[in-house]
Amino acid sequence: MSTTTFAAVSAVKRRSPNGFDADISPQWTIGGKPNGGYLLALVGRAAVADREHADVLAASAHYLRSPDPGPAEVEVETLRTGRAASQVRGRLRQDGKTCVEALFTVGTLVPGAAHWQDGLPAAPLAADATFRVPSTTPVGVPVAIMDEIDVRFDAESARVFTAGPSGHGELRGTLTLPGGEPFAPVSLLFAVDAFPPATFDIAPTGWVPTLELTVYVRARPAPGPLRVLHRAHLITDSRADESCHVWDSAGTLVAQATQLAGIRLG
Structure with a gap:
């Protein structure tokens, strides 16, 4: 497990009113390429820096090119400031080229706010998540990020690594940050x-790069590991779409996302 923290590897340092310096960690990579969610969180930190609305409520990111580990820049632009929510644009740039372009709605998450929900899948059973995902994919691609975080699969999902894909396109388990960071x-x-692509439960592949990622943040998480359900829905024309639902240790849905990714089968 890593000796650093997620807060440290996703930190940004202001260098101008709308500009920040960042350092992309080589440890938070898949096959040497930075994880898309990690890059979005890095840009998100800049988007909420020193704002009255300090929580990201929604984010939509497009990945134009993959940056290399090392120095990068984040530029932010306030599009609108409102009483309950504001909109911010963020760009991650490296060597003069835009790598990630994102739009954020930022606001304030109210702890313990009552909510209604329907039609959600059942949260995974954390007690059954005992298989730790290794730092190599089923086809041998190195995944350095798995030496930093702790991803545990339930027995059915673990078959992706132990017995091969089930064909269901679904992965269930838990996620813990380095050192148990909240x-x-x-x-x-x-x-x-953070999870391996749900397409691994259809067919083992190499890198499955994120092309677009949309995230809704629903609540502040309770302490402890998160419970994650990651599903593939459609694979066609060298593209795959997936959804992800995330619950905290208290069973509250805290985030959900959809993404479009590239994929090459066979």
Whole structure:
């Protein structure tokens, strides 16, 4: 397990009113490429820096090109400031090129706010998540990020690594940050992209790069590991779409996401 924290590897430092410096960690990568949720969280930190509305409520990111680990810049632009919510644009740039373009709605999450929900899938059973996901994919791609975080699969999902895909396109388990660091709204932007691709339960592949990622942050998480359900829905024309639901240790839905990714089968 890593000796650093997610807060440290996703930190940004202001260098101008709308500009921030960042350092992309080589440890938070898949096959040497930075994880998409990690990059979104990094931009999200800049989007809420020194704002009255300090929580990301929604984010939509497009990934134009994959940056390399190392120095990068984040630029933010306030599009609208409102009483209950504001909108912010953020860009991650490296070597003069835009790598990630994102739009954020930011506001304030109220602890313990009453809510109604219907039609959600059942949360995974945390007690059954005992298989730790290794730092190599089923086809041998190195996944350095799995040496930083702790992802545990239930027995059925673990078959992706132990017996091969089931064909259901579904992965269930738990997620813990390095050192048990508590999750915050901005780190939930990473949590929804922390699991291996759900397409691994259809067919083993190499890197499955995120093309677009949309996230809704629903609540501040209670302390403890998150419970995650990651599903693939459609694979066609070298593209795959997936959804992710995330619950905290108290069973509250704290985030959900959809993403479009590239994929190459066979």
